[in-house]
Amino acid sequence: MNDWTPKPIPAASLSRLSLTPEEGFVLSRLDGTTPVRHLTALTGLPAERIQAILARLIAQGALLDPPPPPSPVRPPTPEVMPPPELACPPEAAPEAAEDPGEAEDDASMGTFRQLFERRLHPLAADERxxxxxxxxxxxxxxxxxxxxxxxxxxxxxxxxVGLAHARLIARHHPNPVGLEALCGRAAFAADAGVRRWLVRNPQLPASLFRRLWAGRRLMEQFKVAGDRDVPEGTRRTAREVLRARFTTAPAEERVELILLTEGRVLTALSGLPVDGKTASLLCGRVYRSPGLIQNLARWSAAPPVLIAHLLKQEAVRRQPQLRLLLQRHPNAPADARRE
Incomplete structure (x- = not known):
């Protein structure tokens, strides 16, 4: 179940759900792309509590059911096996839809759009x-x-008006003023589906993004900054917000961001130092991932104590190229450079 990715139901109405503050907090962290295994780091709650809350959210109709466990695969009998030249290669196999309800939503949107264009749009704006x-x-x-x-x-x-309407507006409305009106409702602005479509809307103003995302967790801001479905202007603003938030975020959240991204985020944080607590937390871990070690070694602001700690890791001892990269770091200990 740790590989399952919880997906909020777009049509679910928050006002009709009976949620505890803790359940509402977890629901606000679900964006449809974060697997269960990352929720402990994102929320600070133990894994067993996360599982209980997800079960409650499913029962209340706030989340889609998890996919069923895969059935045991039986080897095909010779008479039904296709000849090798007709077998479909893995790369040619069709991909499953990300969300089984998404196709239905697209079909409904087509119907609503046709209704607007044919019957409502010809009316005067005041009448609409x-x-x-x-x-x-x-x-x-x-x-x-x-x-x-x-x-x-x-x-x-x-x-x-409910979340389903808010998500339609976030996705399709072409005017920043209308998007501001939508986000005037706190419940809508906090919804993961509304936020997902807002950042993909090219009309989202930078000022509104800053207002809505400045207080979000660093990992959520990083996802926006790296999402190829987000317009470049919004991604640029997200990178600026991420840098500003990183300087004031708790040390635990900074470490979480660095570790969950395998250090890839550090290129966007160039020139930003970290405090002693962040350095201490980073030094309290064992590092086995060569990619993470390499990204930390290329981080110009990596504190000296972290470079010294990385040089002691077994993964570094086994890979001379990582040790050489760390020894060349400007913050490497003097005795390490002489080795």
Missing amino acids: ARLARESADPELSALCFDPVPAVIHSVMENTR
Whole structure:
């Protein structure tokens, strides 16, 4: 179960869920891409507590069910085995959809978009705003495609509006003013699905991103900065926010970021020093990953005590190229450079 990736249900309404603060906190950390094995580091909760909370979120309808365990594979009988020249190579096998509900969501969005374009868009903007305040689905979902910010403001005033509508707006609305209106609702702005589509929306203003992400965990900011589906302008802002947050984040969170990324994040943190507690936590670990050691050795701000600690690792003793890289570091101990 540690390899399972929990996926929030897009249509789930937070207002209808009976969640404890702890369960709400864990749900806020689920972005549909983080596997269970990383949740202990991200939340600080023990693994058994994470499993119990995930089971409760599934029972409440907030998460998709985990995939069933794979069935035992039986060797095919000779008469049903395809000839070698007809066998499908592994690289040609079709990939499974990331989310089984995503195709259904796309189909629904097509229906809502058609409804907006054919029946609602020809109406005057004032009339669409009135309908947005009063309508129910499917018209309410269709009006989430309206490009006029005033209509989106009216959608936000509708008592029937929920997360499914918020995610449609985050994904498709083409005006920063409308996105600001959406994020005026704290519950929507905190939703993982809304945030996922907001950062992929090229109209997301940098000021709004900074406001929403400045206080997020470093690992979440790193994911945005490295996501190829995010526009370059937003990724650039995410890197700036990550650097600013790194200077004030708790030492435990800094170490978590460095370790979970195998040190890849350090290129984005060039020139940023770390405090004594962060260095102490980094020195309290055994390092076996050559990639992590290499990235730490190339980190210009790596403190001297960390370089000295890495030089003592068994993985470094066995690989002369890693030892040489560490010995050439400007913060390497003088006696190590002479060896």
